[in-house]
Every structure is written in structure tokens, then in C-alpha cells.
Amino acid sequence: MIKLITFSLAALLIVSCGTSKKTPAPSIIPGEAQLTAIKAKFPDATAQTLSEGYSIYTGACTNCHGQKNIFKRSEASWMHEIDDMSPKANLTAAQKDALTKYILAMKATQPSESK
Ligand code: HEC
Numbered sequence: 367m368i369k370l371i372t373f374s375l376a377a378l379l380i381v382s383c384g385t386s387k388k389t390p391a392p393s394i395i396p397g398e399a400q401l402t403a404i405k406a407k408f409p410d411a412t413a414q415t416l417s418e419g420y421s422i423y424t425g426a427c428t429n430c431h432g433q434k435n436i437f438k439r440s441e442a443s444w445m446h447e448i449d450d451m452s453p454k455a456n457l458t459a460a461q462k463d464a465l466t467k468y469i470l471a472m473k474a475t476q477p478s479e480s481k
Pocket residue numbers: 422423426427428429430431434447448451452454455456457465
């Protein structure tokens with residue numbers, strides 16, 4: 367009986383999540399659009415640069431606090447935060463560069479509804 371109730375509750379939860387009207391948070395995984403956008407500014411940037419930046423952002427940058435919302439901060443504010451936080455995360459110059467390009471690529475392709 368308990369099992370049946372648990373199962374029904376789980377099913378209900380899954381169904382209600384699926385029909386929720388809340389817009390999902392925009393993806394922060396870099397793809398083709400982000401690569402095109404960053405190459406316009408930095409022709410030397412590659413998919414590898416962006417995936418390294420993404421790994422740092424979701425890795426070393428979450429050692430002390432949760433993930434910050436990329437879209438809720440201006441480019442200028444991000445440049446300031448990256449200067450502040452890179453030493454805290456012990457990033458090398460190359461890692462800081464990859465992180466910067468990743469953030470700029472995400473900002474350049476930011477969905478307008480999350481501005
Ligand atoms: C050693 C711990 C530590 C690491 C690693 C770290 N941070 Fe932070 N971060 C903090 C602390 C403490 C604060 C709040 C105080 C401050 O602003 O200095 C903060 C604040 C911030 C803020 C502004 C706070 C806000 O919500 O307004 C941002 C953005 C941020 N961090 C991004 C990053 C990024 C990006 C990285 C990776 C490069 C990173 N952090 C790595 C400790 C850390």
C-alpha cells in the first residue's frame with residue numbers, strides 16, 4: 367500500500383513538473399551560436415576554449431558558493447567579478463582567458479526574456 371502511494375505521488379510530481387508554465391532557465395552549455403558570437407570578437411577562440419570556460423565556471427567557480435546567474439549581470443560587471451574571483455579560484459592566465467571568453471559568449475547570445 368505504502369509503495370502504491372509513493373508511486374502515485376511520484377507520478378503526480380512528474381506530471382505537475384511537466385505541465386508547469388514557468389519558463390525554464392536558459393541553457394548555459396556553450397554551443398554553435400556561442401562559438402559564432404565569440405569568434406566575431408576573438409577569432410582565435412575555439413569550441414575547446416568555450417568548453418574549458420564552462421568547466422571552470424561549473425567547477426572551480428562553485429567551490430565556495432553556488433553558481434551565479436550569468437544572465438543577471440552586465441558584461442562590465444562580469445569583467446570586474448572575473449578579475450576579483452580568478453585569484454580566489456587560483457586560475458592560470460589561460461584559464462581566466464577561457465572563462466572570460468565563455469562568459470562573453472553566453473552574454474552575447476543571451477535570450478532577451480532573461481535580460
Ligand atoms: C575561495 C572561494 C571562492 C572561489 C573559488 C570563487 N568565489 Fe566568487 N565569491 C566568493 C566570496 C567570499 C564572495 C562574496 C564576497 C565578495 O564579493 O568578495 C564571492 C562573490 C562572487 C560574485 C558576486 C556575488 C553576488 O552574488 O553578487 C560573483 C559573480 C562570483 N563570486 C563569481 C565567481 C566566479 C566566476 C568564480 C570562478 C572564477 C568564483 N566566484 C570563485 C568566494 C569565491
